Amino acid sequence: MNEHIETKSENRGRLSGKVAIVTGAGGGFGEGxxxxxxxxxxxxxxxxxxxxxxxxxxxxxxxxxxxxxxxVGDRAAVDRAIAxxxxxxxxxxxxxxxxxxxxxxxxxLDIDEETFDRVYRxxxxxxxxxxxxxxxxxxxxxxxxxxxxxxxAGIRPRPGLTWYNGTKGAVNILSxxxxxxxxxDRIRVNCVCPVLGETGLLExxxxxxxxxxxxxxxxxxxxxxxxxxxxxxxxxALYLASDEAAFLxxxxxPVDGGRTI
Numbered sequence: 001m002n003e004h005i006e007t008k009s010e011n012r013g014r015l016s017g018k019v020a021i022v023t024g025a026g027g028g029f030g031e032g033x034x035x036x037x038x039x040x041x042x043x044x045x046x047x048x049x050x051x052x053x054x055x056x057x058x059x060x061x062x063x064x065x066x067x068x069x070x071x072v073g074d075r076a077a078v079d080r081a082i083a084x085x086x087x088x089x090x091x092x093x094x095x096x097x098x099x100x101x102x103x104x105x106x107x108x109l110d111i112d113e114e115t116f117d118r119v120y121r122x123x124x125x126x127x128x129x130x131x132x133x134x135x136x137x138x139x140x141x142x143x144x145x146x147x148x149x150x151x152x153a154g155i156r157p158r159p160g161l162t163w164y165n166g167t168k169g170a171v172n173i174l175s176x177x178x179x180x181x182x183x184x185d186r187i188r189v190n191c192v193c194p195v196l197g198e199t200g201l202l203e204x205x206x207x208x209x210x211x212x213x214x215x216x217x218x219x220x221x222x223x224x225x226x227x228x229x230x231x232x233x234x235x236x237a238l239y240l241a242s243d244e245a246a247f248l249x250x251x252x253x254p255v256d257g258g259r260t261i
Contacts, residue, residue, distance in 0.1 A: 013041030014242045019089040021045040021082075021134070023072050023126065024099030026053025028199035029149060032230025033096055033237050038064050040238060042094065045085040047072065049099075072099045072126035082133040091141040094241045095134050097127050097171075098149040105160035105207025116163050123167035127174060135187065143186030145241050148175045149233070150191040152256045160207055168193075172252050179250030188249040190240045195256035197228040223258030 020037045024030040026048030038044045038061045046061075048054040051069030058067035066088050068081040085092060101122040103115045127148060138144035153161060154168035175191035182189055196205055196218055208214045219225055236255045239245055254260045 013039065014238065014244070015094070016041035018042045018093040018241075019045070019085070019091065020094035020096065020241065021047060021085060021092050022096045022098055023047040023070065023130070026050045026057055028201075029194065029197065029230050029233040030096070030098040031057050032234040033098060034065070035061060036231070036234040036238055037094070037241070038062075040242075043089045045081075045089065045092075047081060047099070072097075072129065073121035075129050075132070078126075078129045078133050082130075082137070086137060091137045092134055092144065093138075093141070094145045094147070095130060096147045096149065096237055096241070097130055099123075099126055100149060100201075102161065102164040102201055102204050104204045105158075107160065108162040111163055119164055119167055123164075124170045124174075127171065131178065135182065135185075138187050139185045144188075145245075146178065146182075146187060146189045147237050147240050148189070148191045149237075150175065150193045150252065152193050152195050152254055152260050155193060155252070155254065156260050161205065175252065176250045183249060188240075188245070190245070190248060190251045190253065192233055192236045192240065193252055193254045193256065193260075194228045194233050195222055195254070195259040197230075197233070199230070202227070221259060222256065223261065226257060228255055228257070 020042040022030050022034045025034040025046040034044045034046050043064050045066045046054045046058045047068050047070040049071050054067040058065035070081040071077045101119055103111050103119055148171050150171040151168035153165045154172040157165035172191055175189050179189040203210050232255050
């Protein structure tokens, strides 16, 4: 481990000295996760396909952050970024697969093949590629924590989002299967399942303009009466990444205000 990491390990946060990678961290849930992890002592690699967004978040976090422009659906891009993180910080202890996309809420037969492929590439193939790149490093390092951002859409789907729902069903069950297979390597795999959130994808999920009247229709399906926020997801991810959750693996954790009840 290099001198930079050893110096920073004096931080007393819950992730003190840990190396964390967060994909899709240039905004929304990912940005919230990256910021909280850094505040808790982690050295955070901010991955996003929007390089300017990744740089903005990393710069605002400061010296414990590292930005990389990464298309998580491209093997070469993922491999390059993971190698850069390992060279900069060392082997990753925590990986949060947060990058995601959706098609607009509409009838399932109206989704064209290109859109279908893109949603599966970003939401599902990315987890395959990240696992290929980071699991060997975690094995050699003695273990780690992988957190996939699934969705309540993979538990209790809404109409109009069929193909997106399918990707999140895949993420949810992949998390459990990975947890079983990687447990002997001391690699924990858990899944946070948010409800509809206050992010840039909100209108696509709703399929209608984000007016107070339209938003009220969706809020009526959430018992606690609001959308999820980046800090909600970040705190759930922090717990699962921390040593406090050392005996938790294969968990699907709905952060949903009661939506799945």
